[in-house]
Amino acid sequence: MKPIRHNRRDDETVLDAARECVLAVGVRRTTLTDVARRAGVSRMTIYRRWPDVRTLVGDVMTREWVTVALGAMPDSDDSRPRRHQLVNGLVAGLRAFRDHPLLRKILDVDPELLLPYLFDRRGASQDALLEFIEDALRQGHQDGSIRVDHPVRQARALLLVMQSFALSMQTMTADRDPELGDAAFHDELRHILERTLAP
Template identity: 70%
Template sequence: MTPIRHNASDNDPVLDAVRDCVLAVGVRRTTLTDVARRAGVSRMTLYRRWPDVRSLVGDLMTREWIEAATGAMPERGQVADARTLIVQGLVNGVDAFRRHALFRKIIDVDPELLLPYVLDRRGASQDALLELLAAAVEEGHADGSVRPGHPRRQARSLLLVAQSFTLSLRTMTEEDDAELGTEAFYGELRTILERTLTP
């Protein structure tokens, strides 16, 4: 499977600083001055790369989401075939996102930041995840574990399903038994994905 290429921002102290600021006070209360101070750089250094906090947070989300998604994929040698890799990776990925500290903070405090990526356009992290999924689907075509079809369209459909579970699952779980409800829904997600992909 083709790995997602990370860029120079993967270990960027400025992105580390904005992550710490957002976790502390949320996006709306984070300022470039706060980030610059925490990162030990001048505000002008930040302005050369990012015009505002939202663009800086956008790069942070790209880094964090790609890291969470790729970290959720099982090792190729640990699974029997590409379909199992995809299904396990997506279920793990949904769980990883829902537990991710930055994702939870944004959902709780600044959920409007995610709306453009749900309603209007794909973000860089979504494009990277589609690249990863399409490559895995093509592997599944080759090993016979995934039904024939257009690999990129199949990848987009898989991501749509995973996004709905990631963003909306808490609206469907019972408050008095959230953990059991979540695990049960992960089982349903696994079934949906298996039946979608099985030849």
């Protein structure tokens, strides 16, 4: 029996359709039938690739969040210490992630969807970000701008800090007090990251 080949263009069309469905009605009210209709493909096309909505939405989250987080990273600049580039990129990525409409919708309507990635296992987007951070840390070790330590452990610790800011920051901010607003906490995160990574 020949393995099923997946057309990347078709996959992207389905992922786009799933994203629009979730933005419209949330994860719980999205069905694979709705996604197939919006994507203009048969239900069987989707079922062959994704067994259920949660698996499909997991792939949507991976695509969207890796794209937005890594897209916020500045271009590599050999004239600047790697630590500054990494810190600036992580803070910019946090801003972009927290503003992402898919994250906002899930936090508003289906926050329980995120619980497995906080308590049980890492997801593909977390692994992709860890790989990026580990590589940046190793570069910072080499140029002397980042404290030399176990890069995998350092990366995981950084991601834990980032996740708390990304998912819980709204519980600590106050709209009426600029000293407790988003911008102030972004500055605080920058300070934490700089002090954590400095040699």
